[in-house]
Amino acid sequence: MSEVIRAALVQTNWTGDKESMIKAHEEYARQAAEEGAKAVCFQELFYGPYFCQVQDPRYHEYAEPVPGPTTERFQALAAELGLVMVLPMYEQEQPGMLYNTAAVVDADGSYLGKYRKTHIPQVKGFYEKFYFRPGNLGYPVFDTAVGRVGVYICYDRHFPEGWRALGLNGAQLVFNPSATSRGLSSYLWKLEQPAAAVANEYFVGTVNRVGVEELGDDDFYGTSYFADPRGAFVGEPGDANEPELVVRDLDLGLLAEVRDRWAFYRDRRPDAYGDLTAP
DSSP, X not given: XXXXXXXXXXXXXXXXXXXXXXXXXXXXXXXXXHTTOSEEEOOTTTTSOOGGGSOOGXXXXXXXXXXXXXXXXXXXXXXXXXXXXXXXXXXXXXXXXXXXXXXXXXXXXXXXXXXXXXXXOEETTEEGGGTOOOOOSOOOEEEETTEEEEEOOGGGGGOHHHHHHHHHTTOSEEEEEOOOBHHHHXXXXXXXXXXXXXXXXXXXXXXXXXXXXXXXXXXXXXXXEEEOTTSOBXXXXXXXXXXXXXXXXXXXXXXXXXXXXXXXXXXXXXGGOGGGGOO
16 A cells, blocks of 8 residues: 655755754755655754864864754754654763764654764764764664654665664664765765665665865765665655755555565574674
8 A cells, every 4th residue: 555755855065154054954844844745854963064074172062962952943843844854963962972863853843862873984084983972872763753764874874784773673764864975985875775775675865965065175965865665766866066955755655565575574584693793
């Protein structure tokens, strides 16, 4: 049976300060609702620049509690618009304990919980270990007004284990907010997330920034998209250079169709995988 939900992804550029970024995303959320979307995901660390291009403690000032002031601001907007929201932010649990986090808010404005980025890179232009502790909340899946939603953040996408954990936890739609640059990862961008959607039999919505920011010369290449559980793009990916609100209809009926055809969950052999988790 067909059950179609309309969902949105926001890819945009850095406006220069936190408040203007928040206001821009409030407008994107309103536009998404006007276009009939019932869920929206913003990009990684959505209200700031991608400051991990440098190692500078002054960017710790972007961290805040989650839930906290920005979460609460968007909870009110979610309730007003009837919109499920995924809000990727810089979280301070307490001084010195900082995470790359995404809050999930339901369509009635209720705070459902958060996911903390599990895999933290430390390579040129992506100095994330300077800013974040590894996530420690596992792979939660949230019951929302549009179904069961999970989150996996940017560099996480290179690790199949988390994708599978989200599937085992019942995800129907997994959002992957990111900040990734053209020279480094573009050859993987249209490969990994559709492959994860196929292997785990759910929808994936993946978001990337656009443009060159003030802290480096990395060119964030947008191209945000949804992949269905057959690995196909849902419509065309977003623009490679310009801000865009990507709105697509997702037929959740495909989940049962694909899972009836390919019994990947039935045929798993966890008894044979012990060596994969050995130190």
